[in-house]
Amino acid sequence: MVNIRDLDPSASPLDYYGSELRRLRDEAGLLQGQLGSIIFCTGSLIGQVETAKKVPTRDFSERLDAALGTGGTFSRLVGLVLRSQLPHWFQPFAEMEAKATYISSYQAQLVYGLLQTEAYARAVLATGLPDNLDELVAARMERQRILCRKHPPMIWVVLDEAALYRPIGGLEVMRNQLVHLLSFREERWVRIQVLPFSAGEHASLIGSFTTMRFDDDPDLVYSEDLISGHMTANPETVKEAALRYAHLQAAALSVEDSAALIIRVMEERYGHQPGPDQRAMA
Template sequence: MTRPKDLDPSSNPRALLGCELRHAREQAGLSQEALGAPIFVSGSFIGQLEAGTRRMHLEYAKHFDAVFGTDGFFERNCEAVGKSKYPDHFAEAAEAEAVATAIRQYATLLIPGLLQTKAYAEEVSRAYHPTATDETIDDLVAARLERAHLLDDPTTPLFWVVVDEAALQRAVGGGAVMAEALRHVSALARKRRIIVQVLPFSAGAHAAMEGHLKLMEFEDGPPLCFVEGPSMGKLIDDPATVTHHTMMFNLLQAAALSPKDSLALIESVAQDYEHGQQHP
């Protein structure tokens, strides 16, 4: 097999690497399942690598070079796709999010990153990294705000978020920061760029009390689920698990306030912050 040329890092290296993988696999006459079996990954995972929705890790790259005789091409180019401005536990999810056609998210204690203002993101970053330099905080905030540009497109991706009432009531940065943050969310909802629902305290026990949940759909690949904890996260492609988490999100939607009532609550809380009223 002719060895492909190394990728240009100024392009979209992960997408290009995925195309090279698909080409090499088809030239070798292998199915996605057959290529993935020796490294204990599913055919759908191979498909996600080929579509550019999942990152290629070094152990996989070495396997592909051995199978296809590509003289270290996939191993060398892992460096081009491995660099990320995001924390290690979140990098792959952020990259998948950028190419998703639909994102559905349940946020427990925070306004979701895609909806955060600069001031809110700064407060969160400083709380997470109390000893970090100003430069480090600036880099973290810039990366978070850059992610939000995917909402600049007027229709894609669909973004549907269920926010726990706790995220509204926790005064991150004080009243002025919270008022601005909630007004930003309401503005996106009013121009119909996002769908937002609030899960009120009165809903009591619910399906996702154990934490954060994000579901992503793609044009050229199966759906993914991302679950997250303190400094850790896992991107899941197991169909049964994704189906289960989709049902969890559906239950949250059913328990939450309607979009209309949610917007009214968000704007009411924002007004209270503006007027300096205390929250529980």
């Protein structure tokens, strides 16, 4: 079994988190089992986190801070730990997404990650057959914390109508996802438009893309291929993306009409609440 003293705290955010947990627990004079009892988990879990064998959750981190009186140390660290669980090629995008002041995204197949429910995200991420599904889901939920900031970014999403009909995760998951989309009507900083099938051919048949703007940095455009993502600040690419996005917004339904369509699809296609083992039929 790996000894915590063999870990290099600089090796990764997870290693640093584990080493800090061991150090602060020792300073508090607590055994792993004693600390586990205080924060309602097993001593074995404490040991797994200390040896970088287990990724901590935000709830676990907040309970650690309360138990050890760390002033929020672990609550701050856990964001870095969870982000480090994302695919390496996606981490730069997640970092810039967290800094953006304006995010505009066209999504051809799926709901944008910042607007996904946990169950929907789990179903999407499971398609890649990852070994660390729980950690990937937690990382995606962690990304959404930017929506709760005092000054969140402005987010404008054009969602292809196809994304409303694709039964990701089954009927109940989809209904809850559409309910979640509708909840953003009350948010000043989030706007959702649906690009209807009736629009026919449109400016981004080639696929999804996201543009990010910043207070002091150049705009960025992000897109993905089969196995990785690509981010660029090339002025011509940024200009082309802005033009295409403007055309998409013009072809999409208004925010109000988009909400009405989401409600109609939700009731007509996902109105029945299935049992936990039932799935939608194509």
